Amino acid sequence: MTRVDRIVVDRAPWVTRVAFLASGEVVELWVEGADRPSPIGAVALARVTAVHRELGAATIAIPGGEASLSDRSVVEGERLIVQIVADGVAAKRPVARAGIELSDGPVVLTPGMPGVGLSSSIRGKAKRAGLKAALAVEVPAECGVLVRAGGADRPAEDLVAAARRLLQRWRAIQEAARTGEPPRWLEPPASAIEAARGHAPGVEPEVDDGGRLFEDCGAADALEGALARRVGLPDGGELVIESVEAATLIDVNLPAGGRDGFRRANEAAALAAVRQVRLRGLRGTVLLDLPRMTDRAARSRVVQLVTEMTADDPSPVQVLGWTPGGMLELVRKGVRRPLADDLLEVPAEPPVSPRAAAWSALAGVRRELGRIARPRLSVAPAVARWLDGPGRPILEAERARLGYLEVVSDPALGRDAYRVESED
Template sequence: MSRAGLDGIDTLLLEVGPGLTRIALRRDGALIDLIVEAAGHESRIGWILLGRVIEVSHGLDAAFVDIGAAEPGFLPARAARLLKPEMPAGTPIARLLAEGETHLLQQVKDESAGKGSVLSADIALHSDHLVLTPRLAGVAVSRAIAGKAERARLRRAALDAAQALGLPPQEGIVLRTAAAGLDAATIQAELAALAARWRAIQARAAPAKPPVVIDRPAGALEQLLPHLAPDTDILCADLAGHTRVTRWCEAHRPELLPHIVRYRGQDPLFEREGVEEEIAAALERSVPLPGGGALAIDPVEALVAIDVNGAERDPREAAFAAVHEVARQIRLRSLSGLILVDFPRLDRRADRDRLIEELRAALAGDRVNTQLLGYTRGGLVEIIRPRDRDTLAHQLAHQLAQLRAG
């Protein structure tokens, strides 16, 4: 979760139960994101695995890797090249891997619809401000950090830290957007922690037999907390959640402590705050729009279709009124892949350009890097959103299964 994905979030609601965690993020009273972690169904994105190659496919230019899951992981040639960095880009998979080999890999996409997870040899270890790339050399600075002088200062500080710590030349560093203004001592301390984590991963992997999980990142809550604004309200439905948040903030972000509240009302927190009602609405096909009209959301196998029905409203008014709700529903429902939005027809080029810019700004607050491609020749607005976790409907199905099992 990036800091950009939490811009404007003013409230986090947390519910921790046996085998199930629910996190609701709200902005101005509206539910923006819901994360459900059910034991056995949590996202494995970012996990580092020791896998064994079981098939090399010339036709797909990819390998299938046994990682201990129901389906083998999928490793494309472009994502495997760093296993042999001396090989040029475009080297076919058969020259990179052979059946029976074992490799440390990172999961970058979860399983979905009977397809195995997607793997990469480009391992990335994240901290609050840095990313260590053990197989990709160089120092990179987020392009969102403004000012040539600040970017040069950060690059120099990272290079000095790498030299002081004796990092091997093949290991690289990325300074995240949050690193703007960071002092050199903090950069070196975070880099030292990431380097120590990588050494520990290598040490655990050396005697291990695949398939096995070698390292997994912190849970969703611990990934969110570093990026919350310092005045974010954190409401905890239970003692387990309150204790978990408080202990983490005491160690990492004490400025959040005054904003942590243990809810003690009689009604369940998510019900009292209207979250359950908003979740139920997010599972409906039709979403009412303020001022009239509705969105009709239809996920199918190949794409997601969103129709903006303006009812009797002026088409221009209806189109602009729907922009922020379209962006909110895409994020809340965790829709992914190709998304086509049918806005009311706008005859003026200036209006179409303005709609695209407003939609782009609304999508910029998403937790994943969503691409707005603009209007198609048929007059639909085309969006590509990478899949980072199950849709909300699938998350809630896992929640129901967990509750029934409990």
């Protein structure tokens, strides 16, 4: 298992690019434009604008827009303190929760969720009992505190001091909420650099304002690959990655090989696909279409390897296993926007083919026959090329049937548009 041991930040006035590396390999990438910063972690005073009882959710007004809330029952018009926990993607709003978590290194304050929790990595009965007692004294009964694994080697006094600071922050948030009107930020969104520190605790980001470091560590190449539809595999073959709003499908094409080579290639391809899932910041359901394996032990081995690899992903990944159709199904609960959401053009409705567009245009000519004796058909250039190439027999047959038909290429027309006029 490998964990992030280096963070490289390329900072420009218009965008911040962050690369997370483990043992020299880029394992995760963030790209955050100055015009669209991530609000994750920010705390806001919000107002409920709509309650969707059938969904068990509500819409709330936050600074700059709206968010979805589903972890608490609310009434329309209610004021409440919320924290943004996931970016909005495409038409989906950001996700907020009423359960606030404030962190300072490995220490987390949970207002409204009482109790003291310690990571299992903090060992020793006496040490655990002493730390619990010290934290319980600092934190009021209505709050809770958690110490994560990163605090295992920290002195108890440092952890207690962090809890004190967090309690001061929470009280300041409460005071600002009492005197303010929603929607407003009570703690504004953190910078990408600050967020990166929290994403990989204990690793200090290396900030470069020139872009050279981002190139030298391999992040620029990794970013280019993370945006590609086709990704080559080291031993041949490729991954073909298609994302839609509901899910992502990763198709694996392997070179021909023997039975043993096939197993190893399938395992390597599965791991390469999982690397792409994290690198691209994919969210939701991922279906991995590996060449069919009938050996149950081989299938179990792939699931085991994928499960082990995803254990290092800071975003929880659930490996659901094989579907009846033979695909490996994963669900990644990512919170940040996928790279494609910021860097690729939003896919529109698929354009019709020139062939189908030509059929529609010729049907339009037929509808005009009673009005136009010598029709001139204007179409998009791609449609005109199809009619002059593969579709020429159809065009010639229509000319013979109609007695006359002129086709004109018009760059101003969209592929599914056409214009029928009289040549006279």
